[in-house]
Amino acid sequence: MDTELILKNVSRFITLTDEERDYFVSIMRPRTYRKRQYVVQAGDVCKYENFVTKGCLRSYFVDDNGFEHILQFAIEDWWIGDMASFITQTPAMLNVEAVEDTELIQILKADLDALFDKYPKFDRFYRELIQKSMVTQQRRILSNISLTAEQRYLAFRNQYAFLEQRLPQNYIASYLGITPEFLSKIRKKIATNS
Amino acid sequence: MDTELILKNVSRFITLTDEERDYFVSIMRPRTYRKRQYVVQAGDVCKYENFVTKGCLRSYFVDDNGFEHILQFAIEDWWIGDMASFITQTPAMLNVEAVEDTELIQILKADLDALFDKYPKFDRFYRELIQKSMVTQQRRILSNISLTAEQRYLAFRNQYAFLEQRLPQNYIASYLGITPEFLSKIRKKIATNS
DNA sequence: CGTCTATTTGAATGTACTCAAAAGCGGTGG
């Protein structure tokens, strides 16, 4: 198991002693998923916090009409899951699925809780991690309530150019909250106007 | 200063010793704001984490055309601020403003950081607090990208009936990401259909 | 009471969706 990336991820916020690092490593569970395979399926309980070491995933909600709405993408060095399900250990509303063949490091809820109790430093890490992603989510909400679809797409493309290349367009449309047909028209319009 | 509410808020997640409680109380700064007064003004640095003991506030973004877009409301027992500005201590993009005459307990960034260092338990508290609000935000994002304005309004009204009564309609429209005129038409339509 | 802001109403416009069909593209098996 390659722990370098995840340890670097953690050490952006906290500095670990050898003991803390060893304990942390001991609760890591590497796992691989094939493209289109579920990491979490709606209805199941999300048992793990998932750190991506390789590949790409998405979390999404399927509405009553069967339409998918993507909440999040994750690539290398990102965390993903269904937080609501994970913290309450109740059935997930979201699916988490591999967009490419993917390698994860998983941490079981009980192991993470024990880690927090044993080394409160990890509470700090996790707090700062979530704080950052709160800020990202807030920007997304503001984008959703204040911009047109075209503006949202341009903003997305600006911020996540590296992601756009790895994703089918209909996923991006779903993330932006528009239909794939309309995104196609937006792209055509942008292409001709420049 | 009435510290009962905030101590109860904290003790939903952690249990405090007398020492911890006293220290925590010692860094609290009560402050009152009049209706329409800014707690944070865009461009300023958000210096405090704000806990509401009485009243109602909103945080919002003003776009290039001068339109306001409301990110969050907060009433008694809620926390509010500009998290991006607070954690990085850089100028705020958001305004935080009293919707009613309001009483807050404020905690200075430096004091909060010291609290986290001295009593890591508060890292835990803050982590769990933010985790909960992440889940709320995720639901909001899904609502924004998957529902029509009417459905979003009904969902809002369902979940925040107590809030709706204290807020002008144009604030709710702004929160939902629609124009006040359109919200008025939605309400009319709902009223006739039932 | 008067002023200012919030809400309602309506007509015209623009934004985004639906449905259907065609074209493009990638993966898989023969």
Place this chain on the structure above:
DNA sequence: CCACCGCTTTTGAGTACATTCAAATAGACG
């Protein structure tokens, strides 16, 4: 290696959702 199948993307016409602008009405506050 090519042909085929399924899925994604494009395109267009028609429709529904939501905004803009303007004016009238209603409410709140000093």
